[in-house]
Amino acid sequence: MIAKSMVNYVKGSSVIRAMFEEGKRMAALYGAENVYDFSLGNPSVQPPAAVKEAIVDILENEDETYVHGYMSNAGYEDVRAAIAESLNKKHGTSFSEKNILMTVGAAGGLNVVFKTILDPGDEVITFSPFFGEYRNYVANYNGVLVEVPPTDDFMPEEESFRAAFSEKTKAVIINNPNNPTGVVYSEDTIKMIAKVMEEKEAEYNKAIYLVADEPYRELVYDGAEVVYLTKYYKDTIVGYSYSKSLSLPGERIGYLVMPDEIDDFENVVAAAAVANRILGFVNAPSLIQRAVAKCTEAEVDVEIYNKNRELLYKSLIDMGYECIKPQGAFYLFVKAMGGDDKAFVAKAKEFNLLLVPGSTFGGPGYARIAYCVDYDMIVRALPAFEKLAACYK
Amino acid sequence: MIAKSMVNYVKGSSVIRAMFEEGKRMAALYGAENVYDFSLGNPSVQPPAAVKEAIVDILENEDETYVHGYMSNAGYEDVRAAIAESLNKKHGTSFSEKNILMTVGAAGGLNVVFKTILDPGDEVITFSPFFGEYRNYVANYNGVLVEVPPTDDFMPEEESFRAAFSEKTKAVIINNPNNPTGVVYSEDTIKMIAKVMEEKEAEYNKAIYLVADEPYRELVYDGAEVVYLTKYYKDTIVGYSYSKSLSLPGERIGYLVMPDEIDDFENVVAAAAVANRILGFVNAPSLIQRAVAKCTEAEVDVEIYNKNRELLYKSLIDMGYECIKPQGAFYLFVKAMGGDDKAFVAKAKEFNLLLVPGSTFGGPGYARIAYCVDYDMIVRALPAFEKLAACYK
Numbered sequence: 161m162i163a164k165s166m167v168n169y170v171k172g173s174s175v176i177r178a179m180f181e182e183g184k185r186m187a188a189l190y191g192a193e194n195v196y197d198f199s200l201g202n203p204s205v206q207p208p209a210a211v212k213e214a215i216v217d218i219l220e221n222e223d224e225t226y227v228h229g230y231m232s233n234a235g236y237e238d239v240r241a242a243i244a245e246s247l248n249k250k251h252g253t254s255f256s257e258k259n260i261l262m263t264v265g266a267a268g269g270l271n272v273v274f275k276t277i278l279d280p281g282d283e284v285i286t287f288s289p290f291f292g293e294y295r296n297y298v299a300n301y302n303g304v305l306v307e308v309p310p311t312d313d314f315m316p317e318e319e320s321f322r323a324a325f326s327e328k329t330k331a332v333i334i335n336n337p338n339n340p341t342g343v344v345y346s347e348d349t350i351k352m353i354a355k356v357m358e359e360k361e362a363e364y365n366k367a368i369y370l371v372a373d374e375p376y377r378e379l380v381y382d383g384a385e386v387v388y389l390t391k392y393y394k395d396t397i398v399g400y401s402y403s404k405s406l407s408l409p410g411e412r413i414g415y416l417v418m419p420d421e422i423d424d425f426e427n428v429v430a431a432a433a434v435a436n437r438i439l440g441f442v443n444a445p446s447l448i449q450r451a452v453a454k455c456t457e458a459e460v461d462v463e464i465y466n467k468n469r470e471l472l473y474k475s476l477i478d479m480g481y482e483c484i485k486p487q488g489a490f491y492l493f494v495k496a497m498g499g500d501d502k503a504f505v506a507k508a509k510e511f512n513l514l515l516v517p518g519s520t521f522g523g524p525g526y527a528r529i530a531y532c533v534d535y536d537m538i539v540r541a542l543p544a545f546e547k548l549a550a551c552y553k
Numbered sequence: 554m555i556a557k558s559m560v561n562y563v564k565g566s567s568v569i570r571a572m573f574e575e576g577k578r579m580a581a582l583y584g585a586e587n588v589y590d591f592s593l594g595n596p597s598v599q600p601p602a603a604v605k606e607a608i609v610d611i612l613e614n615e616d617e618t619y620v621h622g623y624m625s626n627a628g629y630e631d632v633r634a635a636i637a638e639s640l641n642k643k644h645g646t647s648f649s650e651k652n653i654l655m656t657v658g659a660a661g662g663l664n665v666v667f668k669t670i671l672d673p674g675d676e677v678i679t680f681s682p683f684f685g686e687y688r689n690y691v692a693n694y695n696g697v698l699v700e701v702p703p704t705d706d707f708m709p710e711e712e713s714f715r716a717a718f719s720e721k722t723k724a725v726i727i728n729n730p731n732n733p734t735g736v737v738y739s740e741d742t743i744k745m746i747a748k749v750m751e752e753k754e755a756e757y758n759k760a761i762y763l764v765a766d767e768p769y770r771e772l773v774y775d776g777a778e779v780v781y782l783t784k785y786y787k788d789t790i791v792g793y794s795y796s797k798s799l800s801l802p803g804e805r806i807g808y809l810v811m812p813d814e815i816d817d818f819e820n821v822v823a824a825a826a827v828a829n830r831i832l833g834f835v836n837a838p839s840l841i842q843r844a845v846a847k848c849t850e851a852e853v854d855v856e857i858y859n860k861n862r863e864l865l866y867k868s869l870i871d872m873g874y875e876c877i878k879p880q881g882a883f884y885l886f887v888k889a890m891g892g893d894d895k896a897f898v899a900k901a902k903e904f905n906l907l908l909v910p911g912s913t914f915g916g917p918g919y920a921r922i923a924y925c926v927d928y929d930m931i932v933r934a935l936p937a938f939e940k941l942a943a944c945y946k
Contacts, residue, residue: 216612230802427554441805
C-alpha cells in the first residue's frame, strides 16, 4: 500500500546507506576493528572547538525561547548577515542577508531549489559521475536528470556538455570539489561552463540556473583553488553545507546563496522561502543556525584527511590500482579491477572492505572509497586491499 | 522563471507567516509593546530546564563526531528506543525502536508520510477547520485534500465524514488537540472515526491510514484526555513534534510512530526512511535528537498557557465575542464579528491586533487568536479587543 513511486526505492534503497547498515551488521559480527568501512561520507575529524564553545555560549547567554523558537522561514536575519559578510570577506562578493537562505543541509537546500524552479519535464544537466541523490532530488519535482558522459580525467568537456542542452533545460548542477571523484574544477573549466551556459541562455532565450553544490569547498589539498561561481556566471545559485567543513553532517545545517543578479531574483527568493516551509523543513534548525554564525572562521583540520589521502593513494597505486589523485573532498574513485564495479565491490566485501560501486554515481567501472575514516583503519585495511588486488592478478 | 506551481504560493504566501513578518514590521514602527501579535504558534513558555541540561551533558560527555554525525536515516537507535519505551509507559502500547522514525518536526514527518503512501490523485480527508499546511503537504505529492465541512462545535460528525470517502481515499488526517479551534476529540468521537474507517476499508478492500498529527498532545486543560489513536484503529500513523511540548519549534524535531500492525508495515517503514532521505531531510537533527531522548519526562509549564486562556476567554466573552472554550493547544477560534473573517482581521489590524482569518484553516467566518504569548501582552491588548468589538455594535 505504499506509493508506486516508492516501490523501486524500497527495493533498491540507497546502495551507500545499505552499505552503512551492512557495515554496522558486520562490525557486530566480526568486531569493529576487523571491518573496513569506506562506504559513507561521515566525517571522522572532530568538529572545531569553536562549535561546542558557540553552542554553550548561546545556551548561557541568549534567551531560550528565541534560540529554540521559530524565526523567518529563511533563517535568523543576523545569522544570514554574518554568513553574507563572511562570504564577502573570503570571495570579494557583495551579498547581504537577503541573498542567504538557511537550509536543512545541502540536501535540503537542493530540494528547495528544485521545488522553486522546476516544472514537470524540466531538465537538469549534470556531469557523470555525480552524487547519486541528484537523481532523486530532481525526480521529486518531476524533473529529468540529463547526464553528461564522463571523461578520462573526470573534467567537464565542452562538446558533450553543449550536446546535453535542450529547450527543456532549466538548470545545470555541478559538485565542486567532486563527490565521488575528488577532482577540483579549474578556473578554465568553470569559464567554459559559464560560456556554454551563456550561449544556451541566448539560444533558448531563457534563464538557465547553475546550481553549485559545494559541501566540500573547504576540503582541498595541494593548494587547489575552488573559485566562487557567482563571479563567473550571473544565474548561479550556491548550495552550501557545514556537514564537512565543520563536521556536522547529522545537524542538517547549510544555506543557499541567491545573488541579486539572478534572473527573477525577487520571485526566486520568495518562492525558496515558501518551498522551505511547505516541504516541511519550515526552517533550518535554530540553535545550530546561531552556532555556525559564530564559527565563520572555523574549519576542521584538513591535514588529517590529507594524511589519509596520501597513505591510501600511494598504497593503492603501489598495489596496482588505478585512480586519479584527488585534490578535494575525501573520496578516491578507483578503477574496478575486472571492469565490473558491482562484482568488484562484492569481492571487496569478502575481505571486509566496504566500498560503493561507481554505477551509483553514474560512473560504472569504478568504486568509491571514502577516506574520512581513522588513519589506523586505513593501515589495518591495507592487507585487505592487497588481497583484493591479488584476486585479479 | 520560477516553477508555475510556485507562482500562486508566492502571490498568496502564507497568511500566518505574512502576519508574522507584518508583526515585526509594525513592532519596529509602533514599538513592540504597542503591537499585539496573536498570529503565530510560537511558544512563549521557556523550554524545561532539562533541555539545556541535556544538551550541555551530551556536549560534555559524548563523542562529538557521534553527536554531530550521520546515523541511520530513521534516527539513533537508542533515541528511538527511549521514545518507544516512554510511549509504552504512558499509553500501555508495545512499541520498539523499529516503530519510531525521527523527523524534522511534525511538518517533516507528515511530508514523509505522504511521500510514502500517496500516488498522484489519491485523496486525503480532513475535518475543517484544519491546519492550512495540510493542503500543501498533500499537494506536494499530487494528492487531493478533501475537506469535511465543520460543525458548530468543531467536532467530527459521522454522516458528513462518511460522505467524504471515495475509492481514491488513501488517508484521513486529524489534528488533536486541534489547531485552530483548541477542541479535544472525545473518546466517542475517536471511536466513531475508527468505526467509519474500518467500514470504508472493508468497502473498498484496501488500507486507509489514519494520520494523527499530535504536536499539541501535552497541552490540555481542565483534565481533558487525549486518547492514543493506535489503540483504536489498526492503520494509524502518529506524527509528533516537540515544538510545543518542549517549546522547541525552531529545532525541527519530532517523530513518526508506525505500529507493527499497520498494513504493509515492512514496506511503509522502509519507504519512510527512504523518503526522509530523498526529500532532503536525511535525518532529524542529531544533537537535539539525543537531547529529547533525555527529556521524555519533561514538559513545559502548561499552567502558563492556561492562565492566558482563562483571561482571554473570559474577557472576550464579556466583550460580546463568541467562541468555544478551548480544551487544548493554545488557540482561540473566535467568530468574526460582521461575518467576514478577512474584513474582521483587517479591522483588528487597525488596533494593532494581529489575528489570522479562519479561511486560512478552511473555517471562514472565524479568526484564530494564538495565545502562546506573554500574559502582559494579553492584558495590554484587551482595550484593543474592546475597541474592535465596539466597531460592530
